[in-house]
Amino acid sequence: MNRYLKLVHLEVHRFRYALFSLMFLTAAIQITGLVHTTQVRVKGWREAARLGEHSTRNFSFADVIGDLQFLFAIPILISIVVLGLYVFLIWYRDWIGRDKFAYRLFTLPTVRRNVYMAKATAIFVFVFAMVSFQLLMLLLERQLFNWMVPSEYRMSSLFAEAVASNLVFVRFLLPLDGIQFVVYYGIGILAVFVLFTAVLLERSYRLPGIVYAILYVAVCGAAIGGAVYLNLYNYFYPREITAIRFCIYLMVMGFTLTLGFRLVSKKITV
Amino acid sequence: MIELVRVSQKYTYKEVLKDVTFTAEKGQITCLLGLNGAGKSTILKTIMGLTPIHGGSIRIDGEEINQNTYERVSYIPDHLAIPASMKLSDALRFMEDFYSCWNKDRANELMRFFDLDLDERAGRLSKGTAAKFNLVLGLAQDSDYVIMDEPFAGIDLFNRERIAEVFSSELVGNRGVLLTTHEVKEVEYLIDKAVLLRDGVVARSFECEQVRSEESKSVVDVMKEVLLT
Amino acid sequence: MKRYMITSALILLILASLGTFYAYGAELRLPEYKLQTLEGDLAEASKLTLLGSYVGGKGSYPIEVSTSGSKRSEQTFSNQWMKNKGPLHDQTFSEFKALYKEHPGFMRGKMGTDGYYSDQDTLIFAKASYTHSKDTDQEGTIRWSIDSLDLATGKQVRYTDELTDSVQYTNVIDVQKAGSEIHVLTNVNRVNSGNELIDMVFNAETGLPIHSVQVPLGKPSRNDRELQIQIIAEKKPTAANSRVLFLVTESSKRTDNTVSASDTIPTIFSERLFEYQYASGDVKELPLVAGAEEENRPGSWTLHSLERATYTTMHLSEEAVTINRYDLSTGFAHPQVTIKASQLGKGTISQAQVADGRIYLLLQTGDYFKNNSMPIIAVADITDGRILYQGTPAPVKANGRPDDQLDDAQFLNMTIMQ
Missing domain, CATH: 1.20.5 (Single alpha-helices involved in coiled-coils or other helix-helix interfaces)
Structure with missing residues (x-):
């Protein structure tokens, strides 16, 4: 196995307990919320049936997910914050602490960009693992819902409907449109690279590096944000706008990686 | 041959190294000597590419530093750079994974020599044991050169002797060794060549044997002469 | 491993x-839907699309259904990013699709269907925009820009003209070519004094402005009355027409501080139809809308359209649609056609459109929220009112949706591709 993949594994391995904790937290909060809300719903329906009231519409798994907007968003937001901080910590943890692992990491017989890419890949693995875990949880939660709700109160719903009924899912985490997923996560990946390169600017030039890093993030952020909000529909056709955006992203990506690789292999100080 | 030619380094406008020039030969033990802050550790870091240089050149057997350098030169920093949660066996596994020059038999031999426990975690080692394990990680590589930063710092007398023993043994063999130390007296009989540093400048570099025979001075004598005047 | x-x-x-x-x-x-024939020839409905929403399950999603099936009609992310559509691509006039394909460069950034004109020689787009002056007391500038594409040579030219004035906004209503003149009929909206119609005339050869005609719209006969102007220009955006019509309605003035509901519906005193000839600049009153005001009861309304020399009025109520057509070049009035909802079995008329010699009707058959009823569409011949087709959307495929959600769709609008 090549050293890049070994480094990816090393980084994943170092974060495994944090990742499992996030998964556990997500599962715990979501299942608790789901069980509680479903119980309340079923009780309400039973009560209505006992009183002979006719309810207009049964309820579906998607309805319950729709009721749990906030509760489902909490573990997701926590995970985003934790992973967001880890984008920085994945570097700084190698400088701080008794082991100062950076000494070992940067004297491994491999090109330094592998270290950079492995750390980035590890972050992406964590993000996608959390998203995938959320999908698995939804499957599990749907099964749980089906067990809890008697079929006479239950309305069937599509899996996509359940995803669509939570705004955090449909707007950010799991957009139903595949292209949208690629674009969102593509921009996310780009943002991670930009932050990595900013960290390396600081690690290479220390105090003045902080200023360079802030400027660099601001410029890249403006370019990426500008491309997102690019409103040229009055002049360009949609596919041309897409091409322009794509070029901007590619330029930012190219520049960020070039600079990042250069810093990590030539300028960084341990 | 590790060769530094007019190497200079700045850290936010302060010159840390100025025109540092010296060589460390294969089969010899070269010692960087100097007071605290003279730039001894920085020189080792520049050789390992852990901090950039702003002038001059560093060559190892005629080659500039590249990814293969790390297979040819093993680096033993002044602390054990292994995550605290890692077991020693995992750390050996890690080294074996990444270094194609890793010599498993030598590692086992060194582990036995220093009497180290494979199941212990890196973070729980005492300072002396950590230093020994650090030596294991560096010496178990089939490298041409070994670079050591303060291998004796903070280590008790008994262990110091045990470490010093290694230098004259097969475990170092015909490799070139470049080390920094404060404890020059302890190693004086081991070293072939000394490079005296003062404020980032090479004040004097000399063959120990030559100084002993021609000037009848010990390394410490020369050190006092050069650094304290 | x-x-x-x-x-x-x-x-x-x-x-x-x-x-x-x-x-x-x-x-x-x-679920997938399809227009299903109740009676008549399905081909008659081929240009018709029903617009509505699917509301089964959770949420509501816009859908459209035609004779070929149904699809979701919202603009998806992929569509926005990957398709090569112009901003007018989804207009009901299919001519724009062809224009985008043939002249992508010229069509770039030209919004607003009213600014287009084309004949066999040229394609023209005119725009009128108003820029406020930085100093609020100063007058701003109305700026006309006319882009003209010579279809034979591919040469593109731009003419411009400016006028200093103080207005609220301006927009182009119609663009026509008369001989070697390009006419840009522009609506100018002023604060507190209603609209003005200006015909800006340019020389098609040189691009120089020749003159401008302020189209006389008349004045209210009393101080407490005001004029509402409805302009009836050629229906097909790019088609040529030598005239434009405007309907002037005199009504009681709407006061700003109306409180009661009865005040908000102004009393109509007169309704007069005028014709403006681009070539001569003549304005002539047409004796055609007598009796229109008495038909303007609540729950009913009249739509006017002009297609070449044919002026069509369509009076619409829940019970019936009445269509009058006049040939303006000969003065000939076609026989009046009336289609009653009762002719079609059930439902009330909610929308009607006239296109290409056909009358398209949309009938709602019941309260959606009570019985999930599907609407009925009908297509009739404009010359004699004969019903050629009747149909209704019906689910054809469940796509994993439970049976009781299949009819959870409501269709409230229709469009006719022309």
């Missing part, structure tokens, strides 16, 4: 779950 289990397992989890989700699980499938 056991050592790398965590990483391998995570990567497998990612590939399997995201792969499965985006391959099979992410599609929010809706």
